[in-house]
Amino acid sequence: xxxxxxxxxxxxxxxxxxxxxxxxxxxxxxxxxxxxxxxxxxxxxxxxxxxxxxxxxxxxxxxxxxxxxxxxxxxxxxxxxxxxxxxxxxxxxxxxxxxxxxxxxxxxxxxxxxxxxxxxxxxxxxxxxxxxxxxxxxxxxxxxxxxxxxxxxxxxxxxxxxxxxxxxxxxxxxxxxxxxxxxxxxxxxxxxxxxxxxxxxxxxxxxxxxxxxxxxxxxxxxxxxxxxxxxxxxxxxxxxxxxxxxxxxxxxxxxxxxxxxxxxxxxxxxxxxxxxxxxxxxxxxxxx
Amino acid sequence: xxxxxxxxxxxxxxxxxxxxxxxxxxxxxxxxxxxxxxxxxxxxxxxxxxxxxxxxxxxxxxxxxxxxxxxxxxxxxxxxxxxxxxxxxxxxxxxxxxxxxxxxxxxxxxxxxxxxxxxxxxxxx
Numbered sequence: 001x002x003x004x005x006x007x008x009x010x011x012x013x014x015x016x017x018x019x020x021x022x023x024x025x026x027x028x029x030x031x032x033x034x035x036x037x038x039x040x041x042x043x044x045x046x047x048x049x050x051x052x053x054x055x056x057x058x059x060x061x062x063x064x065x066x067x068x069x070x071x072x073x074x075x076x077x078x079x080x081x082x083x084x085x086x087x088x089x090x091x092x093x094x095x096x097x098x099x100x101x102x103x104x105x106x107x108x109x110x111x112x113x114x115x116x117x118x119x120x121x122x123x124x125x126x127x128x129x130x131x132x133x134x135x136x137x138x139x140x141x142x143x144x145x146x147x148x149x150x151x152x153x154x155x156x157x158x159x160x161x162x163x164x165x166x167x168x169x170x171x172x173x174x175x176x177x178x179x180x181x182x183x184x185x186x187x188x189x190x191x192x193x194x195x196x197x198x199x200x201x202x203x204x205x206x207x208x209x210x211x212x213x214x215x216x217x218x219x220x221x222x223x224x225x226x227x228x229x230x231x232x233x234x235x236x237x238x239x240x241x242x243x244x245x246x247x248x249x250x251x252x253x254x255x256x257x258x259x260x261x262x263x264x265x266x267x268x269x270x271x272x273x274x275x276x277x278x279x280x281x282x283x284x285x286x287x288x
Numbered sequence: 289x290x291x292x293x294x295x296x297x298x299x300x301x302x303x304x305x306x307x308x309x310x311x312x313x314x315x316x317x318x319x320x321x322x323x324x325x326x327x328x329x330x331x332x333x334x335x336x337x338x339x340x341x342x343x344x345x346x347x348x349x350x351x352x353x354x355x356x357x358x359x360x361x362x363x364x365x366x367x368x369x370x371x372x373x374x375x376x377x378x379x380x381x382x383x384x385x386x387x388x389x390x391x392x393x394x395x396x397x398x399x400x401x402x403x404x405x406x407x408x409x410x411x412x413x
Binding site: 031165168169172173175176190191193194195196197214217218269270271272273 | 291293294295296298299300326329330331332333334335336337338
């Protein structure tokens with residue numbers, strides 16, 4: 001069975017519990033969102049999956065094999081992070097050729113194609129790159145490695161709106177070309193919503209929620225109306241937060257609401273993924 | 289076509305409705321080919337599985353059909369099929385909301401009808 005499987009993983013650094021009892025399943029042919037606030041444990045999770053950090057407890061397997069000190073399993077995973085692997089004086093094109101030697105399935109032609117799409121000059125040296133250009137270069141490598149599991153940590157860091165738009169389109173194109181498992185970790189949730197088939201939301205090192213994006217969006221609602229009416233309305237419902245404006249109250253609900261159940265004077269509207277994320281992960285945020 | 293992630297309807301339905309709109313205005317004529325799911329998903333930056341779900345929905349309803357190795361085409365009679373389907377949904381999608389707002393404003397049925405008539409004739413001019 002082709003998948004990455006985490007079972008009951010834990011990791012702490014000193015007294016800080018970075019990851020607590022997280023289990024996940026990631027399959028090729030799907031695009032996942034790994035969402036969490038800063039410090040929620042995303043990086044630790046990614047570092048454990050890619051074998052850079054060993055879990056204190058629990059198991060991580062790739063296609064049935066453990067990842068710890070297992071080059072064959074780790075060779076199937078590519079993590080695009082912010083680390084700088086390349087010497088300042090190296091030119092981008094040289095780095096592509098190194099990558100081609102390192103990754104047996106590296107698609108050099110595709111890397112050059114992506115560089116061209118992004119308008120990257122591959123004769124440039126790494127020290128000459130802006131943050132955005134560095135991101136674009138690392139994306140062009142990540143999407144060309146041919147790895148069956150590709151993790152993109154902050155894939156749009158430093159990209160302007162036009163380049164982000166371009167990246168989202170290219171990601172779809174690359175996914176169709178190479179239907180690997182793509183895991184995207186980003187703070188720009190609204191922009192990637194449509195791309196994500198499933199989302200994992202982590203908070204305080206714990207897995208808060210795992211669901212199909214469509215399923216999650218189908219049950220996120222805001223109900224707005226007079227305070228007393230809303231207070232009655234939310235009794236017995238899964239309310240994950242609220243806002244008040246004078247006598248007007250908005251409650252955020254995580255359950256499907258039937259039109260027939262909505263009382264007079266209550267306006268109901270959909271929550272998007274970013275709004276749901278904010279309500280679920282803010283301080284004193286909602287419990288699922 | 290504009291996708292709205294705050295909309296009540298899931299994205300795959302919005303894709304299906306967008307294609308229906310294209311059929312109604314003649315952008316996708318009967319027996320003509322519609323864009324591939326790759327083109328649709330790249331244009332709207334959505335997961336190809338979502339685009340496929342929208343297209344498959346229309347195929348199940350007989351509005352689109354598949355030509356092997358070529359892609360999806362608009363079926364003969366699709367325009368009238370889409371119109372019938374839209375008429376059936378007209379009450380829920382438009383009239384119900386209109387009545388709700390009319391009641392909130394304290395408009396009587398007569399006053400509401402008069403507004404509808406005026407607007408209807410205005411649109412025709």
